[in-house]
Amino acid sequence: xxxxxxxxxxxxxxxxxxxxxxxxxxxxxxxxxxxxxxxxxxxxxxxxxxxxxxxxxxxxxxxxxxxxxxxxxxxxxxxxxxxxxxxxxxxxxxxxxxxxxxxxxxxxxxxxxxxxxxxxxxxxxxxxxxxxxxxxxxxxxxxxxxxxxxxxxxxxxxxxxxxxxxxxxxxxxxxxxxxxxxxxxxxxxxxxxxxxxxxxxxxxxxxxxxxxxxxxxxxxxxxxxxxxxxxxxxxxxxxxxxxxxxxxx
Amino acid sequence: xxxxxxxxxxxxxxxxxxxxxxxxxxxxxxxxxxxxxxxxxxxxxxxxxxxxxxxxxxxxxxxxxxxxxxxxxxxxxxxxxxxxxxxxxxxxxxxxxxxxxxxxxxxxxxxxxxxxxxxxxxxxxxxxxxxxxxxxxxxxxxxxxxxxxxxxxxxxxxxxxxxxxxxxxxxxxxxxxxxxxxxxxxxxxxxxxxxxxxxxxxxxxxxxxxxxxxxxxxxxxxxxxxxxxxxxxxxxxxxxxxxxxxxxx
Numbered sequence: 001x002x003x004x005x006x007x008x009x010x011x012x013x014x015x016x017x018x019x020x021x022x023x024x025x026x027x028x029x030x031x032x033x034x035x036x037x038x039x040x041x042x043x044x045x046x047x048x049x050x051x052x053x054x055x056x057x058x059x060x061x062x063x064x065x066x067x068x069x070x071x072x073x074x075x076x077x078x079x080x081x082x083x084x085x086x087x088x089x090x091x092x093x094x095x096x097x098x099x100x101x102x103x104x105x106x107x108x109x110x111x112x113x114x115x116x117x118x119x120x121x122x123x124x125x126x127x128x129x130x131x132x133x134x135x136x137x138x139x140x141x142x143x144x145x146x147x148x149x150x151x152x153x154x155x156x157x158x159x160x161x162x163x164x165x166x167x168x169x170x171x172x173x174x175x176x177x178x179x180x181x182x183x184x185x186x187x188x189x190x191x192x193x194x195x196x197x198x199x200x201x202x203x204x205x206x207x208x209x210x211x212x213x214x215x216x217x218x219x220x221x222x223x224x225x226x227x228x229x230x231x232x233x234x235x236x237x238x239x240x241x242x243x244x245x246x247x248x249x
Numbered sequence: 250x251x252x253x254x255x256x257x258x259x260x261x262x263x264x265x266x267x268x269x270x271x272x273x274x275x276x277x278x279x280x281x282x283x284x285x286x287x288x289x290x291x292x293x294x295x296x297x298x299x300x301x302x303x304x305x306x307x308x309x310x311x312x313x314x315x316x317x318x319x320x321x322x323x324x325x326x327x328x329x330x331x332x333x334x335x336x337x338x339x340x341x342x343x344x345x346x347x348x349x350x351x352x353x354x355x356x357x358x359x360x361x362x363x364x365x366x367x368x369x370x371x372x373x374x375x376x377x378x379x380x381x382x383x384x385x386x387x388x389x390x391x392x393x394x395x396x397x398x399x400x401x402x403x404x405x406x407x408x409x410x411x412x413x414x415x416x417x418x419x420x421x422x423x424x425x426x427x428x429x430x431x432x433x434x435x436x437x438x439x440x441x442x443x444x445x446x447x448x449x450x451x452x453x454x455x456x457x458x459x460x461x462x463x464x465x466x467x468x469x470x471x472x473x474x475x476x477x478x479x480x481x482x483x484x485x486x487x488x489x490x491x492x493x494x495x496x497x498x
Binding site for chain 1 (some may be wrong): 251252253254255256257270271342344345346348350354356357358360366367370371407409410412413414415416417418419428429437439441445446447448449450452453454456457459460463475476487488489490491494495496497
C-alpha cells in the first residue's frame with residue numbers, strides 16, 4: 001500500500017543563467033518548511049532548467065534560413081521561431097494546422113522541437129536543455145549535497161501525442177531513478193506471464209507533478225513522495241524507441 | 250499550493266459479472282478506514298470494470314476468420330486472440346515486432362484493441378468496456394449514492410505510445426471531470442498568451458494512480474485527492490483527436 005504525495009515547490013525567484021538552481025529550490029523548500037526525505041523525487045519543469053543553463057534565445061538575433069522561411073510561410077508561423085525549431089531538430093515529422101512536429105537531437109518527437117515562448121518574456125524563446133539527463137544528474141548531486149538525502153530528479157516538459165487532444169507532462173531527463181519498471185518474467189495472480197508490461201514511471205511521475213504545478217502560478221517544481229523506484233542512471237535517453245523497433249518512424 | 254495524495258484501494262475481492270463494483274470499492278475503503286471526501290477522484294483499472302460488465306471472452310469459443318489467421322501467422326500470435334482484436338477494431342494502424350496496433354471502436358489507438366490476457370485467468374481474454382464513459386458515470390452515480398459525496402471517476406488502461414518505450418496509464422473513460430484544462434486566452438507572468446496549452450489532466454491522473462496501483466498486487470483502484478478540476482460530462486470520447494485535425498491518421 002503505497003500512498004503517494006505530490007508537494008508543490010513554490011516561492012522560487014525568477015531564475016537566470018548561471019544560478020544555482022538546486023540551492024534556490026532547497027531554499028524555497030526550507031521557507032515552506034518542507035524537509036526533503038530519502039527517496040523523494042524532485043520534479044522540475046524544463047523551462048526553469050533551460051533558463052539556468054542559458055538556453056534562452058533573443059529572437060531578434062535569429063536570421064531565418066530559406067527552409068525556415070518557407071515552412072513558416074506555409075504554416076503561418078514566425079520565421080525566426082521556425083529557424084530555431086529546425087536548428088534543434090533532426091527531422092520534421094509532420095506539419096499542419098499551425099503545428100510543426102519534429103524529432104529533436106535528443107530523439108524526442110514533439111511540437112516545435114520543444115522551443116517555447118511562454119514564461120520567458122517577450123522577444124525570447126527557450127530551447128530544451130542540451131542534455132536533460134545530465135541536467136537532472138547535476139541537480140540531483142547538488143540537492144543531495146545540500147540535503148544529505150538520497151533522491152531522484154526528473155526534468156519534464158509538456159508534450160502532445162498523436163490521436164489524442166491535449167498535452168501531458170513527460171520526462172525529458174532523469175537521474176537516480178530507472179525510467180521503466182520491468183515486469184518481464186513476473187506472473188499475475190493467475191500465473192500468466194506479464195511479458196510486455198513496462199510502465200514508464202518517470203512519465204507517470206512527470207504527469208502527477210504537473211497536476212500540482214499548473215501553468216500560471218509560479219510553481220515550476222514539485223516533490224513526489226512515496227513512489228517505489230529503482231535507482232539508476234539509464235536516463236530518459238534509454239526511453240527513446242530504438243529505430244529498428246519503431247513502428248512509427 | 251495544491252498538495253495531491255494518491256491513496257491505493259486494496260482488499261477488493263475477485264470481481265464477477267453483475268457485481269456491484271461501486272459497493273465493493275466502497276466497502277474496501279471502509280475496511281481500510283478511508284473516508285471518501287467531496288472532489289475525490291476514484292481511478293479504476295479497466296480490467297475490473299470489464300469483469301463486472303461481463304466483457305470476458307473464453308478463447309475456446311472464438312473461431313478465427315481468414316484475416317485473423319493470416320495476421321496471427323505473420324506476427325506469431327494466437328489466431329483466436331487476433332480474431333478478438335480485429336472484432337474490437339475499426340482498423341489496423343501498424344503491425345510488427347509481435348505487436349498489432351489498432352484503432353478501437355471508441356477511437357483509441359493502442360496495442361491489440363485493448364484485448365488483454367493478464368489477470369483474467371487462463372483461456373480467457375478481457376475486452377475494453379463497450380462505453381467506458383458510461384461505465385464511469387454509472388460507477389460515479391452509485392459511489393455518490395453510497396458516500397453522499399460529490400466525486401469524479403476515471404477508468405484507465407495501460408497504453409504504449411509511439412517513439413517511446415514503455416506504457417503509461419491513460420483515461421479511457423471519465424465522469425464528473427472535464428478531461429482537458431483549457432488555458433486558451435490566459436496569459437503567463439510576462440503577458441504571453443497560452444494559446445495551445447490544454448493539459449489532459451485525466452491522463453495525468455490516470456498515470457499518477459498507476460504509481461500506487463502497480464500490476465501484481467491486488468490494487469485495481471486508487472483515490473486521488475487534492476487535484477483541482479472542473480466537473481463535467483464531456484467524457485474521454487471528447488479527447489479523441491477529430492479526424493480532420495489528426496496529423497497522424
